Amino acid sequence: MASVLIRPPVPDDAAEWFDFVVEQQARTYQGIVRPDFAQAQCAFRDSWVPGLAQDFADPGTARRLIARQEGQVVGVASIVDAPDDWEVGAGLVPAPASHCLDRLYLHPDFQGQGLGSTLLANIDDGHDLYLWLIDGNAPAQGFYRRRGFVDEPEHFPTSESWGEVPMHRMVRRAA
Template structure:
């Protein structure tokens, strides 16, 4: 979904430093899912970064390797990151798989839209008002 030229400019070391700063700040919760000791996905949440959000928490990221889609691990990562709190998230506008997953997980689009700063791709905001499940043992903070 992200244009090739944007991905080509992605600096892995710089992004790793950003995630380390987030981890050390103590304001975000980040979880990883492992399969035989190999990271297969992660989720992260914390205080909303959007002053217009109708809730106080935001899901910052949820990624899972494609070979694990449909396994229930994405739901576990989601539940681990946000728990019972009402939460907002931003998802690429033209991403029907992700939007369907979030709707199944209790989220609804609230009409807010923005350009994602890194990729320039349009995003829509979705809100979940209550929790729907719990995380299994494979997900760790």
């Protein structure tokens, strides 16, 4: 198996990043989110890809990595400032930490091989951190619990494009 190249994404990665995330979300949450989830998310592609390209060109305080093997995206990870605009709009403030792990997705062929741990370790600065987890994603929940994240008791519905399925936050406090 060829080695995996891990680096910060550049603007030219934006379309592949978007497509990869939607594909992995649809695969990960199959049977949990609405059946036409991927199609609903792809409706945002033309508006979100330019924003991603801009974010990749000027990441500010966000920390992102893309993992490729033989030119194909096999993993992505992203930590951003919190709360996000959608959280503020939904009244989900204050955020439990100043940063949110908003993406950590791997191609299934790379799960359980340490790539997720490597990506997280390379963007995580060890400060308080939280993430949103779709209820019913037991493998991810276990992954994060092993890394010190604790489930918050509240549950909120996702957006309509996700089928309004319940989600909750997991928080990890710095030692």
